[in-house]
Amino acid sequence: MRIAVLDDYQNAAHRFADWNTLDAEVVFFNEHVSSTNTLLERLRGFDTLVAMRERTAFTAERLAGLSDLRLLVTTGRANAAIDLEAASRHGITVCGTDSVPHATPELTWGLILALVRRIPQEAAGMRQGGWQHTVGGDLHGRTLGIVGMGRLGARVSAIAGAFGMRVLAWSTNLDPDHARGCGAEPVSKQQLFSDSDIVTLHYKLSERSRGIVSRRELAWMKPTAYLVNTSRGPLVDTPELIAALGQGRIAGAGLDVYDTEPLPADHPLRMLPNAVLTPHLGYVTEETYEVFYRQVVENIAAYRAGAPIRVLTA
Known part of the structure; x- marks a missing residue:
């Protein structure tokens, strides 16, 4: 053998x-x-x-x-x-x-904190001899939207409660009682993207879910909101996300997954200062x-x- x-x-x-x-x-x-x-x-x-x-x-x-x-x-x-x-x-x-079951939800929160508290920028500034260049945001009192309330989404929801966040949930076949049992309010897709300060994806990739976050969903988001994806890259229309980030239509994105992996060295996502990127570390x-x-x-x-x-x- x-x-x-x-x-x-x-x-x-x-x-x-x-x-x-x-x-x-x-x-x-x-x-x-x-x-x-x-x-x-x-x-x-x-x-x-x-x-x-x-x-x-x-x-x-x-x-x-x-x-x-x-x-x-x-x-x-x-x-x-x-x-x-x-x-x-x-x-x-x-x-x-x-x-x-806990590894990917933990990384999800690492990306959220990195985005909201500007950790990568401040860490880079420290290495360059700087001190306090940004003003971070808060999680307490903010709204987290979870797309997909399976075992991973449920864990993310539980942690959101510890931060004192309001949690919204949506999926195509969401069980409202299950969502409420996980501490989340079941809402429509548009309300989730419109009301959330952070949207995080925990959805299985299929032909039906491919591109579930498209130009329309990104347009629903606040300009101060963040998108986090630790599930699968093709859930998001990547060119539309790049455009939204580049034009400042959303505040930033935390991504661990991509359409092509490893992500090419010259990929446009690597050039965006408001994108926190990790190399598919969810399970690592x-x-x-x-x-x-x-x-x-x-x-x-x-x-x-x-x-x-x-x-x-x-």
Whole structure:
């Protein structure tokens, strides 16, 4: 058995599980490969691949070209970048792992605080010898709008209560009683975007939700409001967001996810002073990686024993 662990950006995967128990050749790849031809050449001869979330897409074309592949393990319970139907056609077993529910909500609040209190600007000023260049905002008494009240949105709502914020919630199929139980007021989409001082997205990406924040929603927002996205980049119409930020139609944005990842070095978002950007860190924590890679090893061992576990199906 030859195992390839992909997109190990931090050179960290080896220390979060005991890979030696697999008695197999394990190769850790640190850099991302976007070219399909290069990827297929690199992965020739590997019968087991480990994908870190959606960093590398496994399309029908790519899966057809991976003739040696028998087991594909992704971190997390769902991976929109894997064509599960194509994997099944090619006899490839796909397994997932559990994850921790608190990591992304915690980063969400890191982005909110960074935006409202101007932390990146002031930290940069300190390194340049400066002192107090901005006046920050407040969270207490302000309104937080949560788009999507699943397990992550509910955690964000609970923390908002500790800051003394009013919380609004909207989603296409929102259960009003569930929202109220999470401390949020169910409202219409327009009211959420219009009334909120901060709008944060916690929504599953699908063809229906793609572009759920478009020119219209951005126009509804106050010029003093902020948009935060730690879910998926395509939920937002990125060109419209760039225009809104550049023209000062909203105060700023905190983004952890993008249409293309890694975000190109010359991407316009990188040039905007009112955008706080992080490189998809929502799940990148010690505890999350411990769960991910420990269960990856368990999945591989179970597959080798003829009894696959945590199998994902289309």
